[in-house]
Amino acid sequence: MVRLASSANGQGVYAERPYAAGETILVFTGEEMTTAEADRRAVRHHCLDVGPGRQLYVDPPARFLNHSCDPNAGLRDAVTLVAARGIAEGEEIVFDYSTSVPDPSWTLACRCGAASCRGLVVGWPALDEKTKRRLLALKIVPAWLLPAA
Numbered sequence: 442m443v444r445l446a447s448s449a450n451g452q453g454v455y456a457e458r459p460y461a462a463g464e465t466i467l468v469f470t471g472e473e474m475t476t477a478e479a480d481r482r483a484v485r486h487h488c489l490d491v492g493p494g495r496q497l498y499v500d501p502p503a504r505f506l507n508h509s510c511d512p513n514a515g516l517r518d519a520v521t522l523v524a525a526r527g528i529a530e531g532e533e534i535v536f537d538y539s540t541s542v543p544d545p546s547w548t549l550a551c552r553c554g555a556a557s558c559r560g561l562v563v564g565w566p567a568l569d570e571k572t573k574r575r576l577l578a579l580k581i582v583p584a585w586l587l588p589a590a
């Protein structure tokens with residue numbers, strides 16, 4: 442149960458009840474298309490990468506999930522958002538965009554305010570090893586993003 446409300450970054454998604462660590466918050470739904478199609482339709486900024494060259498044009502409210510460098514939620518698989526720690530009712534739900542972007546040249550300027558704010562958010566392949574290890578330990582990196590073992 443989540444709701445949409447205004448946040449420091451425009452709209453954001455907020456918890457309507459508490460969540461325990463590991464609990465599923467929502468499953469992303471929407472129209473799936475190729476990255477080329479998302480670019481052609483100029484909807485890429487509302488899309489979630491769900492596989493190599495694959496985009497999900499995300500339905501609201503999940504479309505409005507903001508990024509944080511200290512996320513309280515994350516992706517268990519390509520489309521399932523889970524609590525990365527306990528989340529209080531009323532707290533904004535945020536995840537780390539680096540865990541959903543395979544493009545090493547993608548960047549996003551960040552002012553999330555976290556003590557660990559990276560300032561510039563990058564795609565997973567360009568992320569520093571320490572941050573990768575922290576996110577992997579939280580089990581919030583979808584398997585499709587990781588190189589085959």
Ligand SMILES: [Zn+2]
Pocket residue numbers: 509510511551552553554555557558559560
């Ligand atoms: Zn940040």
